[in-house]
Amino acid sequence: MSNNRAAALRERLETNGKAATAIADRADREGRGFTAAEAGQVEKYLGQMKSDRAALARIDTDNAVKAEIHALGAGIGLGDDPRPFGGAVKTGTGFRGRAGAWAKATLDQVRATIERPDGTKALVSGSIGITSPILAEPVAEGSPPTTVLDLLLNRIPLAGGNTYSYLRQIERQDRAAAVPDAAPKPVSRYTVQDIEGRVRVLAHLSEPVPIRLFDDYAGLSDFLESEMGRGLARALEYHVFEGQGETGSDDPDTPLGADHAESLTGLEYTSGTLVQQYTDDTIRTMRKARTQLAIRGDVPTGWVMHPEDVENNDLVREGPDGAFLLATPPDNVLGPLPVVQSVAARPGVAWLADWTAALLVVRQEATLDVDRSGELFRSNQLQLRLEGRYGLAFTRPSAFVRVDLTGTAGD
Template identity: 25%
Template sequence: MEQVTAELKRIGDEVKKSGELALKEAKSAGEVSAETKEAVDKLLVKQGELQARLDDAEKKLLRRGSNDPEGAKSVGSEFVESEGYKAYVAEGNYKKGFSHQVKAVVTITSDPAVAGDTIAPDRLPGIQTPPQRRLTVRDLLTPGRTSSNLIQYVKETGFQNMAATVAEGAKKPQSDLTFDLLAQAVVKIAHFVKASTEILADAPMMQSYIDGRLRYGLAFKEEAQLLNGSGVGNNLNGIYTQATAYVAPITIANPTRIDVLRLALLQAELAEYPSTGIVLHPSDWAAIELTKDTTGAYIFANPQGIAQPALWGRPVVATQAMTVDTFLTGAFKLGAQIFDRQQASVMVATENEDDFVKNIVTILIEERLGLAVYRPEAFVKGDITPA
């Protein structure tokens, strides 16, 4: 290209000189000589050829720069077309060494160091959440509301029934009733997280996601309290904690898990509180469903069935809030009631001056509730595996 450009400049200068000569001849003689015309024509033809060569060279260079396979030369082509290689072959002295510096060939790939930054990632919407436990114990209980921090109720603790047939004129028998005033404290369950105001403003869905996770954490702890709260300190007195221990009301030979649960239902029925549900760990419920007879056939479950979990006509709630190898049956609607003092509510605020200047907010969620277990004998608990 440099040689063509230099030659094109030289021809241009000669065309300019010939033009000036032709102009001078036309002024003096009234016409241009044939020799001058022929010289100018040859120069113009030569100039056109050189311009075409220059244009073609520029196009090839452009194709090579854009990584066009047709315009780019391979390493071998560049080597054999080099002036050094041609001189080496012409000399014929092959004992002498020869080297040629080949220009680097750049291949565009998805490597971030080359062109990776130009490839936009395929960002999926939303956030992939971890698994959440199904929470159903609350649904078994009778709902209630309270506006106090203490739930009190009167419970009958004794009844001496002396009713009998009486002869005419005879003294009637006296029965005795005793009562007790019981109280259950309303407790608070709460937790919080900190977040920057920027993330909440720049990603509106983030606050709703945080709210949802906080609400789930609250309900998760609530279910554990409803079942297993110790009743000590700021803890609910849970249903399982107060439930009556299982004692088989009748004796049967070689009882199975299914037999144990049926006897527990009988124990509650004999206490005049027919059970309305059964709570098990998922592993224990699976063991029951997989029970087979001596031929290997399932005696309880149909693998192709879509029936809801139930046993002896009562719904079965499978939750990991229960310990493996334990069960709880009972008259949940009659025997216990949950009282909501403050349903789960979310608050957002700046906690202190340091958070304020750092644009940090505290997202807090809390609830207040109480649990009244009116009749512990309405619930039966124990080990589901027979001795």
């Protein structure tokens, strides 16, 4: 059924594209702009084309997920239940690899939209939606994560609406024991709390870009990858740690944006996380953090640290001229766990966690819009907008340890 639907959408895209192009060609030949009637027709065609492209992208994404499910031999419920947290596909190549591939594919689509095969310009107005799942797949298990997003293995698609709910564990007491016949059984306590969340829009615009730059394939591809794709990813990482939720105060100088009430709720503002106070030195402190999780039976999957703290650890010596203590991480201190560097983490604070207890809710994958209308058309420029809709859920806050590396890290 989805294949028939996709074929119909592609046919309508081609028909509407030809019709809109014919109107633009006629206006070009006659050396004039659009009449009111023509402008209305073009706007109608472009609106339908944008809608059809988005529908095609959803079909392609659904087909990819279905194929992945069949390949893994497992089913995942993706219905209308706002709590589809029974499982997630854990595959992918890591954010940095995906960002590069996304940038190249996106550039091909943009160039095809603004330029005909013969080199002449194509449609000159409207926005072109290009859905790009740059954040939809986590890094493959067994591959080293390079960003915080690569640690978030559980990605949950939200099928509809703007809100979601999940169960957060707030207490765990294991009391299983040997019991004589007819004796009362001990009662373990696993208390959970129903938490409601709301997805937020994360977005940014590029400055107007001269269209001639699209002739420089490599340069613009790098721009899309490093500035647009990674810029959105960095903002999302910041929310993972510093998002204040609806209780936050406004500060336009942070990556949360001017309105903190529109931020997600990150780890720094999630109740129930563990704390490891600074003890003598960073090595002892970090080792004690691992002990906290081990006592609770949680198995950490990685560290996140600010790059300055990673550097400080790398330079720790045994005496003024001794060997670097953490040059090869010993199993009883840092490893064999990955250490992800992120400027989203506060300097002086490390996070050790079982990151599978964090869920990234994806209502809308990152979508790139390209606009050449209005004043942009007059100056032969275009502007790019990348945005997505995301939510966060920490189902077991006690699986996250906030580690004070200096004794002076603020709360």
